[in-house]
Amino acid sequence: MDLESLNTPAAVIDVARMHRNIERMQQRMNALGVRFRPHVKTTKCEQVVRAQMDAGARGITVSTLKEAEQFFASGIRDIVYAVGMAPAKLAQALALRRQGCDLKIVADSVACAEAIAAFGRAHEEPFEVWIEIDVDGHRSGITPDDDALLAVAATLSNGGMHLGGVLAHAGSSYDYDTRDELMRIAEQERSRCVRAAERIRAAGLRCDVVSIGSTPTALAAEHLEGVTEVRAGVYVMFDLVMHNVGVNDTSEIALSVLTTVIGHQSEKGWAIVDAGWMAMSRDRGTQRQKRDFGYGLVCRENGEVLGEYLMSGANQEHGIVSRSGTPDHEIAKRFPIGTRLRVLPNHACATGAQHPAYQAIGPDGNVETWPRFYGW
Amino acid sequence: MDLESLNTPAAVIDVARMHRNIERMQQRMNALGVRFRPHVKTTKCEQVVRAQMDAGARGITVSTLKEAEQFFASGIRDIVYAVGMAPAKLAQALALRRQGCDLKIVADSVACAEAIAAFGRAHEEPFEVWIEIDVDGHRSGITPDDDALLAVAATLSNGGMHLGGVLAHAGSSYDYDTRDELMRIAEQERSRCVRAAERIRAAGLRCDVVSIGSTPTALAAEHLEGVTEVRAGVYVMFDLVMHNVGVNDTSEIALSVLTTVIGHQSEKGWAIVDAGWMAMSRDRGTQRQKRDFGYGLVCRENGEVLGEYLMSGANQEHGIVSRSGTPDHEIAKRFPIGTRLRVLPNHACATGAQHPAYQAIGPDGNVETWPRFYGW
Known part of the structure; x- marks a missing residue:
């Protein structure tokens, strides 16, 4: 299985980033x-x-x-x-x-x-x-x-x-x-x-x-x-709240939500995607931080951060992707229907909890399904 | 099984209220x-x-x-x-x-x-x-x-x-x-x-x-x-967002989260409970409405609304219950450790989604477990 074969929305782990995050913390603790x-x-x-x-x-x-x-x-x-x-x-x-x-x-x-x-x-x-x-x-x-x-x-x-x-x-x-x-x-x-x-x-x-x-x-x-x-x-995993706190770069965030563009409102500069708050969680932890990322920071499917595009709104199974500042009226051309994007989350604990499993992408591009549990 | 035997936190449905809500809507649609x-x-x-x-x-x-x-x-x-x-x-x-x-x-x-x-x-x-x-x-x-x-x-x-x-x-x-x-x-x-x-x-x-x-x-x-x-x-189910919109009374809300008091910060007027945002969801839908209910409105275990007490803060598995307005420095006496409370949610869709099952209390007090699913 690879990234292209995943259904959306999906909670994706970049395994190489996760291992680097684990190593960074463990080595620090060893040194201390x-x-x-x-x-x-x-x-x-x-x-x-x-x-x-x-x-x-x-x-x-x-x-x-x-x-x-x-x-x-x-x-x-x-x-x-x-x-x-x-x-x-x-x-x-x-x-x-x-x-x-x-x-x-x-x-x-x-x-x-x-x-x-x-x-x-x-x-x-x-x-x-x-x-x-x-x-x-x-x-x-x-x-x-x-x-x-x-x-x-x-x-x-x-x-x-x-x-x-x-x-x-x-x-x-x-x-x-x-x-x-x-x-x-x-x-x-x-x-x-x-x-x-x-x-x-x-x-x-x-x-x-x-x-x-x-x-x-x-x-x-x-x-x-x-x-x-x-x-x-x-x-x-790190996340956008921790990024605002100053302890990680966005390139170190190991969790993202894979999503598909399903519509547009070009006059408003919106792309509608199939990840809403059910996939991202309702966590708005960056709301009162130095940069408010809405419901998440948008990346291309390959993980490249599109710094100006945020998930600016969310309903249960709909997300609104828009450009910060001036609306992108060309958004339907930029992200046509079927385009797959990845969204970095505000809070990795809350976003993960919405998903029955992670899809873990290894350095070779292979994807393994890693189940997670919930409830009490 | 009855309410007293449930572990906390738990998502509780008042079945009689649920049936009334279903009847109200269906009869309205029939009439229209x-x-x-x-x-x-x-x-x-x-x-x-x-x-x-x-x-x-x-x-x-x-x-x-x-x-x-x-x-x-x-x-x-x-x-x-x-x-x-x-x-x-x-x-x-x-x-x-x-x-x-x-x-x-x-x-x-x-x-x-x-x-x-x-x-x-x-x-x-x-x-x-x-x-x-x-x-x-x-x-x-x-x-x-x-x-x-x-x-x-x-x-x-x-x-x-x-x-x-x-x-x-x-x-x-x-x-x-x-x-x-x-x-x-x-x-x-x-x-x-x-x-x-x-x-x-x-x-x-x-x-x-x-x-x-x-x-x-x-x-x-x-x-x-x-x-x-x-x-x-x-x-x-109805919920507090719908209550603020004006379509239901709090006595019609069929979903609540059962929780247990696990600690206090009496100087601040806080009781700490074992339902945090994982049990309530991060939904803060009442934040910009006419009354902000924090993470939920607190009731006694029997469902009686304690109008002045809200879940004013939430971490993953900790909720903070406090009185609106002046702090209740007697809160440790009012809600001693082990006290069970029920919290009405902002948004029934989001709160339900955090739980693998509902605990459905019938009019006779018997509780049935009704599974729910999640994911995509």
Whole structure:
């Protein structure tokens, strides 16, 4: 199978770019002296994750217990479920651990720690729990100097659970776009998470793991003193949001959506394509960044970026391709019906999730179908 | 199985509401004297579509050939594929017709009509083609007075294809929110599509079908003279975008996402839940409407709307629930860890698409799992 034989729309991976992205991150982590634990929520695809592991990753991060189940079934034992534990999901986590999965779970409150400890004791299972640290006010977690940090640590420890470490994610790093800002937020993520670990240790408790990460901070950090591992997800594909943040060129984006021109509105300068938001996702992550790419940046079928053409609008199965600035009234001649284009996505995690499989183009032009899963 | 036994996040259908929505639309279409052809892209779910057919629908509308294949396999013959035909998909359409599917396809340009006619003649298949009419500048189609209309009709007819009718969708109806505006755009959709059919007939060609529709215009039209059938999709569930347009109350929204509270940031007035954009979709369709509902409107597990609480932010598997206006610093007491909430979606088509199945709650409280499919 080759690119020409694919139906549209299709989610296409440029395998050579993907391997370069994996190598770039892994070599950086090796140089910084930390383990690397990719976040598999970006692709939920066995072939991609195998490439990450083969390059040197140590364990994986998941965003759902279904991801944990699927990747444990495919042979990965060392898994951290990086979303705060809902008590009702403890039975599912227990089942995984009983099957031999080295599953780590996360808590950021005394109430959650108590629920874990009560369930764990009732089932004689010393869950390994990492405490989530809030390093930037982005979402979840306990700030490093909050009294709750030691209360949660004590609840877990006294409750017979295995307090494994601390975990942070500087999600606000997506809001920056200069090298200096990214270096500053990376250092903030590092120093605050290390500070939390030190406070736990000063209280006489063990805290072996200090796990941090996001794609921008992982690529910007100058040193990672006190950190034991880094997590990142979207780096494996990169996308236009990350391009605006400043961590990748468009030529490094490994994911695109192949689409076909099905109509025109020449007066408006529109070409209509058969990829809408169902194929691109509704993610408009570049909307408030320095360049708004609409629903994506248009390329020729061979991948050559057509810098002025964007998917400027999208309905469920229709996309509108138009030129930025002045309308292209010759668009029906430029992209006649049947023309195939590729569209770079705003957000690789969201775009991938819309597709049952990736179509992976190797350096020889051969295409393999790589299934991905979804749901919970 | 009942609501309490469901894992979260889950896409929940209130079956009684769904049946009421189906009845409301079907009775309206019966009263207006037109056939009704629901758009199954909203749910891609056999049980939902069966309920629509049982209520009196005549045939279905699809947005992908995969939908056509799946619903033909489940026994529905009369199908219109309401997206402009890509020439490369003609072989797939031919295969469906050869199996006995009464598949109608759509064209809005001479180039497309020529491609259909050439393929059809080469395979001795007189494809039934409907010409797409642009009634509001929203997306695709030929305006009714454009010379291209008759050129396309002649290309199909002279090419040996079956010119079956005209089809329009006033997608811009979503931009309005008063009864007068909706009635005006409904009449515009009707009159312009009828005008196109009349021009084709005046040129001596047959044009049996006049197919129009969107949920807002279908519910606002005063009369449908000259129209033979109406298409609509989202009415079966309704959602917050349609609520802002003014066609449904929140108590009529049949789809919600069940979620669990997993943490808090009390200083900010946030509860963190285990439904993020992966469960809600990235659709922010209410962003520019009269009320911005963020990622959704929060209800108690029993469905009671908590009017002031929205999902104000979302990451992949984390949602932030907060009160509109002043932060609720007591939110950890109001919604303790483990609390289950339901979130009404902005856009039922987009939210449903994120889930492998619906959980359908019957009037007796019993829950059935209704699978849905995705992809192309």
